[in-house]
Amino acid sequence: MAHGPQPGFKRWLFTTNHKDIGTMYLWFSFAMFLLGGCMALVIRAELFEPGLQIVRPEFFNQMTTMHGLIMVFGAVMPAFVGLANWMIPMMIGAPDMALPRMNNWSFWILPFAFAMLVSTLFMQGGAPNFGWTFYAPLSTEYAPPSVTFFIFSIHIMGASSIMGSINIIATILNMRAPGMTLMKMPLFVWTWLITAYLLIAVMPVLAGVVTMMLMDIHFGTSFFSAAGGGDPVLFQHVFWFFGHPEVYIMILPAFGIVSAIIPTFARKPLFGYSSMVYATASIAFLSFIVWAHHMFTVGMPVAGELFFMYATMLIAVPTGVKVFNWISTMFRGSMTFETPMLFAVAFVILFTIGGFSGLMLAIAPADFQYHDTYFVVAHFHYVLVPGAIFSITAGVYYWLPKWTGHMYNETMGKVHFWLAFIGLNVTFFPMHFVGLAGMPRRIPDYALQFADFNQIASMGAFLFGAAQLVFLFNVVRTVQGGRKATDEVWDHPQGLEWTVPSPAPYHTFSTPPAVR
């Protein structure tokens, strides 16, 4: 395999190289992150004051819907797949992904799928306006015509995810270097193995539910219509059977990244490796039996409410194991706080806050008060922004020297961290208060008494947005040049990826390394 990269754009169109494909995933994800972020800023600008000032309510609804869809499917998931593409073959000593051409196909579907989704903004009747959870009958009987394009874009995104996950599982199970037993794999590989399994299990269910919508809208079926004997609540059951594992799809790889970074900068091996593996597997199992905690107020038998409440609370146990292990890894370590570590430590603290508000929401009787308020928005942004986004950012800073061969600017990295850290807390912490006070989510207007906290949140949002431009600038500068990175980059980090030169050559481990 002597071939190197082809010159020009054909390299990117025709590539079969896991590093090229990983890079494309990461840049695509960042572009979607900025686009979804701009939509969030439209929302926050409108909510700066009570009353309607900037956008019409119909457009506001399209913004909340598209912001959610783009961030979930366009920003967070592809970023993790990009990191998986770059790192998994290098971490397990494989020459590439198991099925390199299908890998390229998985990536290139995404820009097309999102072009289709974003194009609905310009269609008659506007873009989807029913929220990223697209509950029937809002998304069926009362949907704009563009819903058909939304459905098919979800279908091809799902095909991309399933192929990507099949590739990751085949790579991990089949391509490990001799001696790399399962229980020697880095946790990022473990968490991705389990995530890929979750994806293959639930993306087809998402395909099923959008197919049911399509049939109800255009072909006269009665899945979600009581007149024919169906039930709109059925939509929520099928959707959340996909949706709850989906939220773990967006956090398990984050656990893997943080479990790689904290030992490096605490200069201690990870505490409780095998318990981390078992905790991840337990979380994945539990994710299949808690879905209806999203639907406590919809009308369920009491036995159902109780089952889903207790099952949900159980998740705190394996998650607590993980937080305990990260803290124990740091305990009495020789810690330094480079940018990746700052993001990782912030992850542990802020994700735990999001976990606790999740426990509050898990209590069915209390959820009747919190449901559909800004408290829920605060909760899931606390697990997704400092959870998924911070861990991705941490991973990018951590591995960027390995990818580019250059060190990023540490000062600028720290500036990015503090701006993002302050910005996100200023944005999302006040949402707990307005939520508990009863401000409903997804409404462009609000009662006067919520104005102060909303103004604070909006200012925080613009600060957080600005921080990402520092990140972009720093990354571009690092790609272009900068101080040479050593092969190890950090202070004796663990893992095969640090045994190859920086920047990592186009092909690594064409001959598998020996793992002891």
Next chain:
Amino acid sequence: MASESSYYVPAQSRLPILATIGLFMTAFGAANWINGHGAYIFFAGALTLATVLWSWFAQVIRENMAGLNSEQLKRSYVWGMGWFIFSEVMFFAAFFGALYYIRNFAVPWLGGEGDRGASNMLWQGFESTWPLLVTPDAAVHGDAAKVIGPKEIIDPWHLPLLNTVILLSSSFTVHIAHVFLKKNKRSAFNLWLGITVILGAAFLYFQADEYHEAYKHLGLTLESGVYGTTFFMLTGFHGAHVTLGTIMLLVMLLRSVIAHHFKPDDHFGFEAASWYWHFVDVVWVGLFIFVYVLGS
């Protein structure tokens, strides 16, 4: 381990981006068509996708015959097919789950039974039955109703029973073909694989016949309330999968007859198609029990 070091990584390939364009045109064209703007893009896309997949499979076969594929690479294809079938299982699980929820919760609640029986206040006069011959709409609005239930449903002990026998036998015949292939008995392999393809086609013929009767004589359609919905969506997606499986097996047969592909110890293309065939067979057993027998 010499074979481990020669994992074949193709240099560059036009196939994925072309497949993407085909898939995108198919999806975009389907949405366009359904929204009433013509079907040209859809058909152009489907044709593109089919052509690209054809050359993609041809490429993989050529690589294997050229000896590029190590044992390790072949295992990647095996894992890939296995997990693809798992994703299909989960797709059907969504529809079986919907049927379960509708039969055991939604319809009884609408009829005033159980924990959420208060829903009956909106549909007074509706009684919960399965098969659902009188929809809530018809129970309340009578002749003015828009969603009317079927007059009758399919009797499981005629065509569906025959189809069960056909499909179960075809799983046996494809297995017999596999055994003969492993013993290097080419003509017996072709014969039994040919029988399997014919059984698959026969199944599809009877299924089409059943749909014709349902639409023509029983008033059982996609639009006849939630019984018709679940009946046609479950059996319809299964039928689509049988169609695909039959095409796969037919391609394998033609590869064997015309091009003399497959060796006794190297025939994963055929084996993958036969796995798929066993999978559609198992789904049918679920359909026969839960849709036809317990549904009547």
